[in-house]
Amino acid sequence: MSKEYEMVIGLEVHVELATKTKIFCGCSTEFGGAPNSHTCPVCTGMPGSLPVLNKQVVEYAMAVGLATNCTINQNCKFDRKNYFYPDNPQNYQISQLYYPICINGGVEIDTPEGGKKTIGIHEIHMEEDAGKLVHDEWGESSLVDFNRSGVPLIEIVSEPDMRSAEEVIAYLEKLRLIIQYLGASDCKLNEGSMRADVNLSVREKGAKEFGTRTETKNLNSFKAIQRAIENERERQIELIEAGEKVVQETRRWDDNKEYSYPMRSKEDAQDYRYFPEPDLVPIVISDEWMAEVKARQPEFREEKAIRYAEEYKIPEYDIDIITSSKKLADIFEETVAICGNPKKVSNWLMVETMYLLKEKGIDADRITFSPKNLANLIQLVNSKAINGNVAKEVFAKIFDEDIEPEAYVRENGLTSVNDEGELRKAVEKIIEANPKSVEDIKAGKVKAMGFLVGQTMKEMKGKADPGSVNAILREIFGISE
Amino acid sequence: MSLMKMTALELGRKIKSKEVSAAEAAKAAIAQINAVEKDINSYVTVLDEDVILKRAEQVQKAIDDGGISGPLAGVPVAIKDNMCTEGILTTCSSKILGNFKPTYSSEAVINLERAGAVILGKTNMDEFAMGSTTETSFYGPTKNPWNTGHVPGGSSGGSCAAVAANECFYALGSDTGGSIRQPSSFCGVTGIKPTYGTVSRYGLIAYGSSLDQIGPVAKDVSDCAAILETIASYDKKDSTSVKRDNYDFTGALIDDVKGMKIGIPKDYFGAGLDADVKNAVLKAVDVLKEKGAAVEEFDLSLVEYAIPAYYIIASAEASSNLARFEGVKYGYRTDDYESLHNMMKKTRSEGFGAEVKRRIMLGSFVLSSGYYDAYYIKALRTKALIKRAFEKAFESYDMIIAPAAPTTAPKLGDSLNDPIKMYLGDIYTISVNLAGLPGISVPCGLDRNGLPIGIQFIGNCFEEKKIIQAAYAYEQTREYAECGLC
Numbered sequence: 024m025s026k027e028y029e030m031v032i033g034l035e036v037h038v039e040l041a042t043k044t045k046i047f048c049g050c051s052t053e054f055g056g057a058p059n060s061h062t063c064p065v066c067t068g069m070p071g072s073l074p075v076l077n078k079q080v081v082e083y084a085m086a087v088g089l090a091t092n093c094t095i096n097q098n099c100k101f102d103r104k105n106y107f108y109p110d111n112p113q114n115y116q117i118s119q120l121y122y123p124i125c126i127n128g129g130v131e132i133d134t135p136e137g138g139k140k141t142i143g144i145h146e147i148h149m150e151e152d153a154g155k156l157v158h159d160e161w162g163e164s165s166l167v168d169f170n171r172s173g174v175p176l177i178e179i180v181s182e183p184d185m186r187s188a189e190e191v192i193a194y195l196e197k198l199r200l201i202i203q204y205l206g207a208s209d210c211k212l213n214e215g216s217m218r219a220d221v222n223l224s225v226r227e228k229g230a231k232e233f234g235t236r237t238e239t240k241n242l243n244s245f246k247a248i249q250r251a252i253e254n255e256r257e258r259q260i261e262l263i264e265a266g267e268k269v270v271q272e273t274r275r276w277d278d279n280k281e282y283s284y285p286m287r288s289k290e291d292a293q294d295y296r297y298f299p300e301p302d303l304v305p306i307v308i309s310d311e312w313m314a315e316v317k318a319r320q321p322e323f324r325e326e327k328a329i330r331y332a333e334e335y336k337i338p339e340y341d342i343d344i345i346t347s348s349k350k351l352a353d354i355f356e357e358t359v360a361i362c363g364n365p366k367k368v369s370n371w372l373m374v375e376t377m378y379l380l381k382e383k384g385i386d387a388d389r390i391t392f393s394p395k396n397l398a399n400l401i402q403l404v405n406s407k408a409i410n411g412n413v414a415k416e417v418f419a420k421i422f423d424e425d426i427e428p429e430a431y432v433r434e435n436g437l438t439s440v441n442d443e444g445e446l447r448k449a450v451e452k453i454i455e456a457n458p459k460s461v462e463d464i465k466a467g468k469v470k471a472m473g474f475l476v477g478q479t480m481k482e483m484k485g486k487a488d489p490g491s492v493n494a495i496l497r498e499i500f501g502i503s504e
Numbered sequence: 505m506s507l508m509k510m511t512a513l514e515l516g517r518k519i520k521s522k523e524v525s526a527a528e529a530a531k532a533a534i535a536q537i538n539a540v541e542k543d544i545n546s547y548v549t550v551l552d553e554d555v556i557l558k559r560a561e562q563v564q565k566a567i568d569d570g571g572i573s574g575p576l577a578g579v580p581v582a583i584k585d586n587m588c589t590e591g592i593l594t595t596c597s598s599k600i601l602g603n604f605k606p607t608y609s610s611e612a613v614i615n616l617e618r619a620g621a622v623i624l625g626k627t628n629m630d631e632f633a634m635g636s637t638t639e640t641s642f643y644g645p646t647k648n649p650w651n652t653g654h655v656p657g658g659s660s661g662g663s664c665a666a667v668a669a670n671e672c673f674y675a676l677g678s679d680t681g682g683s684i685r686q687p688s689s690f691c692g693v694t695g696i697k698p699t700y701g702t703v704s705r706y707g708l709i710a711y712g713s714s715l716d717q718i719g720p721v722a723k724d725v726s727d728c729a730a731i732l733e734t735i736a737s738y739d740k741k742d743s744t745s746v747k748r749d750n751y752d753f754t755g756a757l758i759d760d761v762k763g764m765k766i767g768i769p770k771d772y773f774g775a776g777l778d779a780d781v782k783n784a785v786l787k788a789v790d791v792l793k794e795k796g797a798a799v800e801e802f803d804l805s806l807v808e809y810a811i812p813a814y815y816i817i818a819s820a821e822a823s824s825n826l827a828r829f830e831g832v833k834y835g836y837r838t839d840d841y842e843s844l845h846n847m848m849k850k851t852r853s854e855g856f857g858a859e860v861k862r863r864i865m866l867g868s869f870v871l872s873s874g875y876y877d878a879y880y881i882k883a884l885r886t887k888a889l890i891k892r893a894f895e896k897a898f899e900s901y902d903m904i905i906a907p908a909a910p911t912t913a914p915k916l917g918d919s920l921n922d923p924i925k926m927y928l929g930d931i932y933t934i935s936v937n938l939a940g941l942p943g944i945s946v947p948c949g950l951d952r953n954g955l956p957i958g959i960q961f962i963g964n965c966f967e968e969k970k971i972i973q974a975a976y977a978y979e980q981t982r983e984y985a986e987c988g989l990c
Contacts (some may be wrong), residue, residue, distance in 0.1 A: 064608055068828045070601070071588045071610055071707040073742050103824050105871070107848060114827035165844075167832070296871035298880060301713035301821055303743050 033183035039216040046175035047074030058168035066173035068112025083207040088125030101300040110153040123148035132193040143182030188252040235269040335365035348387035357394035507532040508670040519578040526578030530560040546666035550625035577620030582672035585626040588707040597641035600855030610707020627662030654913040657687030664691040674722040682933025685945035689908035689958025700940035701746030704739030712818035729753040756969035762796030767901035769804035780951035788948040810935040816883035823867025898964040908945040908958035
């Protein structure tokens with residue numbers, strides 16, 4: 024490859040909103056449930072049924088728009104997108120084409136090169152999700168489950184401002200965090216509550232014109248997105264180098280086989296015959312309504328980061344991890360409010376919590392333990408009632424079952440022995456049993472002391488403060504700190 | 505006076521005074537249906553006699569207990585077959601909904617039932633309300649009770665014929681481009697198309713959503729006012745429903761037009777208007793003049809664009825509204841198919857009639873990319889201009905008077921082969937839907953062949969009371985004519 028190429032990438036991101044009811048009827052949006060148990064005449068497209076807009080959907084869409092620096096269209100409308108597919112009960116989707124609720128926004132990302140860059144947002148519009156087809160593998164039929172039909176979505180359409188997979192991931196993480204902070208969605212790629220379609224073209228570096236783009240769908244994780252982008256980049260460059268043309272088409276990514284294949288080309292692209300939805304009236308967003316939504320916006324990550332540095336004086340590294348999830352940040356703030364010690368709280372969250380989350384394969388927003396129990400645990404350690412190892416064991420219980428640490432420590436007899444006489448007796452017993460180590464220490468191998476501390480801790484069944492044991496040993500051997 | 509010749513309100517009073525029971529009224533209606541239905545074909549579905557009588561007895565009990573006391577309590581009614589009725593076949597006169605029994609009733613029907621209505625059945629119509637003659641019904645045409653060689657008009661032809669032939673005391677129709685007013689005129693009955701948003705569209709199977717309105721069809725203006733008062737309501741389930749200041753329409757039943765300013769659009773009385781219709785309408789206008797109304801001609805030339813604008817907008821909406829009928833969820837499904845899309849295509853090809861297919865194709869075409877601006881957007885602009893032209897007229901006039909249709913009822917079969925001619929027949933009714941206005945059609949005489957003629961009163965938005973009052977005042981002077989089957 025003699026020429027240098029660059030990618031031009033734009034994203035269409037679908038986000039499922041966290042409303043209790045559907046966008047145009049009162050049915051529950053709850054996941055699961057027997058097929059077609061969360062349905063009514065409206066979301067199953069029965070004749071004569073009519074949609075009624077869920078106000079919360081507009082507020083969430085507005086909140087996301089405001090948080091991504093969009094202009095809010097104070098007079099927006101719904102349109103019908105017409106196409107025949109059985110998961111779509113009316114055979115049209117109610118969406119927004121001509122007057123979407125949010126336009127002309129953007130978010131700032133950190134680039135891999137260490138700089139900042141703004142990714143433009145062309146528009147955000149509201150629409151309804153479709154049902155789900157269930158294919159009967161034994162019978163020759165497919166069944167439709169309309170439980171998801173009418174679940175509210177927003178589609179965030181970016182400008183073609185991204186130039187690498189890293190920028191794409193940074194943009195998606197930024198969006199996800201903003202939306203999670205708003206509580207507008209949990210934004211899970213693997214569960215489909217956030218879905219990203221990648222529009223990508225390749226051009227020679229420095230070229231002004233865009234190349235022909237493709238759209239890649241079915242990307243269910245950040246890793247899949249990364250792989251699909253690299254794969255598509257290579258595919259397009261190979262075509263160009265071979266003197267062939269990139270075809271404008273929609274492609275489907277298969278993450279197991281790590282390749283994409285065409286779904287439909289521009290030639291057989293459908294004509295959706297969009298037109299204004301006559302069953303819904305235009306949405307008029309008053310200045311007051313917008314101000315209300317604005318006033319409810321939470322403190323976002325950047326603002327929190329500045330405040331944490333000033334107020335809690337914890338390192339930037341800690342701030343970065345803790346604010347990476349609204350849930351972690353909330354727990355952090357609430358715990359510090361009870362027990363102070365921001366750095367200690369931060370350590371528990373960054374080290375033990377992150378370790379357990381990773382081990383159990385769950386996301387931070389699924390944390391169930393209460394700040395009060397973490398605060399009490401920290402107080403137990405501070406007062407030397409338990410040692411560090413016991414604390415870890417107790418924390419694992421807090422993490423899983425949200426137990427009360429004092430009660431748990433008491434009931435399981437985990438309180439450290441802080442009685443000096445008792446400790447000294449145990450240390451003396453260990454010294455007697457390990458003459459070899461004693462000789463080593465006397466010969467200057469101070470490291471051997473660690474072994475004696477360990478043995479004493481074992482003798483005490485872990486219920487001792489290793490610091491105190493260490494101090495007694497040093498005193499006996501006359502070794503200074 | 506035979507029971508069936510009473511108006512709905514007259515019967516309601518007799519039921520209230522216990523001179524007639526709800527069951528007796530229902531039995532009389534059933535007897536008349538049995539006697540004339542084979543000649544008229546007003547109904548797609550007549551409910552079983554025991555079902556009707558059970559309901560009549562239930563209503564009677566509620567009346568006796570004082571639970572229901574409205575003027576329509578116990579009065580038998582017929583419902584156009586595009587309004588959902590829980591557990592009762594609702595076909596839109598189409599093969600594609602030939603087996604469709606809704607699990608819910610339309611809001612207008614619920615309002616009627618709350619007022620003690622006894623439903624007799626579902627009336628015939630042009631398939632999906634697309635047509636002006638009731639000949640596009642899959643279940644055979646309805647005949648005009650005045651002359652069964654003629655059509656009853658449409659699309660609410662079944663409802664209007666059933667009222668004219670005394671097969672019910674009143675009926676509900678729907679009006680997208682004249683579908684209540686034109687057949688009312690052809691059948692010599694009275695019908696109101698209310699202001700858009702007055703009657704909930706929830707449960708009305710949509711044709712042109714931005715134009716559809718449910719309204720009453722009855723023997724006179726008083727009945728229509730009372731029925732409208734019953735079915736009109738603000739409904740949260742219909743986003744286009746309007747919360748009106750009040751729902752009193754019967755308060756306008758006053759025999760007085762003194763000082764009313766009436767506009768007559770010159771353009772409505774030119775070429776294409778049948779001479780007998782013109783004379784009858786102008787004669788009626790003279791009556792109103794004599795009664796003290798001020799009448800003036802004015803220019804409403806924009807209306808020539810109303811027909812193309814209407815057929816673009818209504819067909820566009822219909823092409824989307826009717827997309828849900830494809831054999832997957834309910835209704836007809838073709839017997840024999842190879843794949844999903846083949847099943848949908850065959851179901852729709854076999855399930856829809858020619859006129860419906862024509863409008864779906866027309867609507868799909870005008871919405872296609874490349875044509876949208878040239879047709880659909882232009883039609884919406886035309887609609888806005890027509891609305892403005894009416895608003896301007898209502899600055900000078902309390903109401904506008906026009907014929908309901910350019911001719912009286914055509915012969916059966918005459919319209920089907922010439923759809924353009926049929927579309928042009930909607931000239932006087934269509935602009936009213938485009939502008940969202942209320943209109944009422946009242947009989948005003950017969951033509952040389954003894955077929956009824958209707959005069960149309962058009963009011964400004966939410967001013968039903970003005971046109972009800974004028975129509976009522978006119979009605980007091982009118983000689984009452986009856987059809988052969990009445």
